[in-house]
Amino acid sequence: MPIMAKTKRTGTPASRPSDGTAKYKRIVLKLSGEALQGKLGFGIDPDFLNNIARQIKDIRDLGVQVTVVVGGGNIFRGMATASATGMERATADYMGMLATAINGLALQDALERQGVATRVQTAIEIAKVAEPYIRRRAIRHLEKGRVVIFVGGTGSPFFTTDTTAALRAMEIGADVVLKATNVDGVYTADPAKDRQAKRFETLSFFDVLKKELKVMDATAVSLCMSGNVPIIIFNLHRAGNIKRVVCGEQVGTLVVNRT
Numbered sequence: 725m726p727i728m729a730k731t732k733r734t735g736t737p738a739s740r741p742s743d744g745t746a747k748y749k750r751i752v753l754k755l756s757g758e759a760l761q762g763k764l765g766f767g768i769d770p771d772f773l774n775n776i777a778r779q780i781k782d783i784r785d786l787g788v789q790v791t792v793v794v795g796g797g798n799i800f801r802g803m804a805t806a807s808a809t810g811m812e813r814a815t816a817d818y819m820g821m822l823a824t825a826i827n828g829l830a831l832q833d834a835l836e837r838q839g840v841a842t843r844v845q846t847a848i849e850i851a852k853v854a855e856p857y858i859r860r861r862a863i864r865h866l867e868k869g870r871v872v873i874f875v876g877g878t879g880s881p882f883f884t885t886d887t888t889a890a891l892r893a894m895e896i897g898a899d900v901v902l903k904a905t906n907v908d909g910v911y912t913a914d915p916a917k918d919r920q921a922k923r924f925e926t927l928s929f930f931d932v933l934k935k936e937l938k939v940m941d942a943t944a945v946s947l948c949m950s951g952n953v954p955i956i957i958f959n960l961h962r963a964g965n966i967k968r969v970v971c972g973e974q975v976g977t978l979v980v981n982r983t
Contacts (some may be wrong), residue, residue: 743915747972748899750789750866753780754889754940755904757797759960760827766797768830780871784840788970789894793875793889794831796823799917817881821848824885829853834934841870847888848881859895866896884939890947901953902969903940904960909977910929910937927979939979948979955979 755776762769784790800816800823809838828844835842844854855861857874865872877888886903893901909956910932913921929949932939939957948955958969958976968975 746786746788750898752794752898753902755794757795761798762916773834781838783970794827795885796820799823814881821876824875828873844873847876886944890944894951899932903954903957908959
């Protein structure tokens, strides 16, 4: 469905080059659990995980303060399981939170093998494997050049890891939320089904909510809108895209308060 005329639409032009310096000082990178399964179709793909770790190292080396919110869908999807099996939703969501911790520890290991100091902070208590989420401690880690991985969602059921990313961005004063996906932005229609689909270069939060576009869930979008935190939706599977986005190249779709 086309978006309002004020929204700028494009095809998929080559991204405008940057001068190689970071546009953002502090970011939240949102990774789905499904992204970590790479080509395997399940679990964690070590090669893809290492590729993500190298890309994160590249932006950390630019002086960017990096946090990551990771999902758990490659291991367990709470909402889907509850709907399909009749399991209590709260129980299923807590199981999904534990899955995010597994992914967070795997990413921590991959980053530290790249020489990147990393801390995992969890919203649910897992004292033996991760430190509790404490806002001021997270900020202090960032100031020391460490990558911080947030796991355990918000710590409460019925909230997605998209909402976690928006919430943590607000709490730590992030400049932007980077939503890594398997497509290169938001389109007027499904590009896999409609070859005439156009990619939006820029969208407003209002348009995303009004048209119910599947950018992030409505709670996450509303939080970013109220906190004036931009969201960039981009393709994780193109090598170097995280750095391109951080350096301000026109990659993916930018969601802001006004367009």
